[in-house]
Amino acid sequence: MNRSSTAQAFANIALIKYWGNRQQALRLPANGSISFNLDGLYARTRVQFSSELTQDQLILNGQAQVGAALERVSRFLDAVRTMAGMKERAVVQSENNFPMGAGIASSAAAFAALSLAGSRAAGLTLSEAQLSRLARLGSGSACRSVPGGFVEWQPGTGDADSYAFSIAEPDHWALVDCVAIVASEHKAVGSTQGHALADRSPLQAARVTDAPRRLARCRAAIRLRDFDALAQVVEQDSTLMHAVMMTSTPPLFYWQPTSLILMQLVPTWRAEGLPVCYTLDAGPNVHVFTLAEYADLVCERLQAVPGVRMVLRAGVGGPACWLE
Numbered sequence: 001m002n003r004s005s006t007a008q009a010f011a012n013i014a015l016i017k018y019w020g021n022r023q024q025a026l027r028l029p030a031n032g033s034i035s036f037n038l039d040g041l042y043a044r045t046r047v048q049f050s051s052e053l054t055q056d057q058l059i060l061n062g063q064a065q066v067g068a069a070l071e072r073v074s075r076f077l078d079a080v081r082t083m084a085g086m087k088e089r090a091v092v093q094s095e096n097n098f099p100m101g102a103g104i105a106s107s108a109a110a111f112a113a114l115s116l117a118g119s120r121a122a123g124l125t126l127s128e129a130q131l132s133r134l135a136r137l138g139s140g141s142a143c144r145s146v147p148g149g150f151v152e153w154q155p156g157t158g159d160a161d162s163y164a165f166s167i168a169e170p171d172h173w174a175l176v177d178c179v180a181i182v183a184s185e186h187k188a189v190g191s192t193q194g195h196a197l198a199d200r201s202p203l204q205a206a207r208v209t210d211a212p213r214r215l216a217r218c219r220a221a222i223r224l225r226d227f228d229a230l231a232q233v234v235e236q237d238s239t240l241m242h243a244v245m246m247t248s249t250p251p252l253f254y255w256q257p258t259s260l261i262l263m264q265l266v267p268t269w270r271a272e273g274l275p276v277c278y279t280l281d282a283g284p285n286v287h288v289f290t291l292a293e294y295a296d297l298v299c300e301r302l303q304a305v306p307g308v309r310m311v312l313r314a315g316v317g318g319p320a321c322w323l324e
Contacts, residue, residue: 009112009320020198039317111138112145148319231277258307
């Protein structure tokens with residue numbers, strides 16, 4: 001046997017955050033979340049199963065990987081092998097076109113692409129919901145990079161119904177994410193370890209309890225294309241997640257000085273009439289949303305802020321796809 005498949009998936013940015021699991025092994029989330037895919041910020045992954053291999057191999061951005069990264073991919077492939085009733089090992093080649101491990105959902109894009117490429121290379125034919133469930137096993141937020149456009153991940157009651165689905169197509173609302181890169185280095189504490197710390201914060205229970213309200217407000221803002229309503233709930237949700245991080249044991253501090261400067265600047269710009277709002281994932285980089293017609297101006301303003309290394313720009317992206 002020697003079968004291969006290649007797939008591509010976009011990173012996504014959470015409007016309502018996923019942070020903390022109620023079941024770690026299956027990555028069943030403590031609360032639901034909403035995101036949109038980032039057009040142009042992608043991972044491309046090729047999987048080739050071969051009966052000649054004695055162990056899995058992982059090549060990430062041209063570099064052979066060992067240790068934790070390879071073990072994580074092998075565990076994911078074990079799930080694929082179990083589903084397919086096979087034992088062959090695989091070579092996984094993956095590349096990102098944006099910084100990894102800095103809070104831009106690199107693992108989400110990578111495992112979404114891996115779920116498509118790995119399942120097809122193994123001879124499986126899976127529905128979008130099944131692919132989303134599979135991607136979730138590698139990285140929780142990866143399940144949201146499988147469908148296209150604006151996406152909601154329902155927490156579900158268990159493995160079978162915890163998956164993501166589109167709530168609006170990519171062309172429903174011309175939002176642009178202007179990502180201010182404050183640091184491109186790999187973060188010291190990754191999201192997987194961070195999720196395990198969430199329940200150690202006294203604020204997590206209140207955050208989870210209030211999540212349905214924030215989800216409803218976000219859904220309505222997207223449906224009505226109400227930017228001001230979106231800004232209010234997105235910024236509050238981001239701050240709530242980071243408050244949980246900073247009050248866990250041990251605490252996680254992802255913000256850097258430039259992050260804070262931008263978090264103060266953006267609401268000031270909005271008060272002056274510019275449609276902008278911010279959010280941060282588990283990292284120091286600041287995602288600044290705006291409407292498409294203002295994106296050039298927002299990117300210029302961000303680039304002019306001392307400490308901003310570069311600005312990436314992405315509209316709303318489509319679903320993960322195969323590239324054969």
